[in-house]
Amino acid sequence: MASKIPQVINMAQVAGRDLVVAAKPVxxxxxxxxxxxxxxxxxxxxxxxxxxxxGLAKDAQSLKFMNLTVKEAASGALVGVEVAMWFFFGEIIGKGSIIGYDV
Known part of the structure; x- marks a missing residue:
């Protein structure tokens, strides 16, 4: 068992170096x-x-959004959901808990 420890340490060092090299450009x-x-x-x-x-206000008044494809509408909906989720996560972080504010 003790003879395998240096091998494991060496493998971890090599894996760590490879990870750093692979992650650097990313x-x-x-x-x-x-x-x-x-x-x-x-x-x-x-x-x-x-x-x-x-332009966004004019498009909303002229109902231009009614001419969107399903793919464009789904993409816009997902962006809206993402913005809402970031807002809610920020609220949770700001208040320090998931439930309620101290009143």
């Missing part, structure tokens, strides 16, 4: 994309955001 790509995509909007982007929200 982590660097994630970091590059996250810093770009998850950053708050810059002041230069505000006119574009305003234009998008105005």
């Amino acid at each position: 982590v660097s790509r994630f970091a590059a994309l996250a810093s770009k995509e998850l950053a708050p909007p810059s002041p230069a982007q505000w006119p574009q955001i305003k234009k998008g929200l105005t």
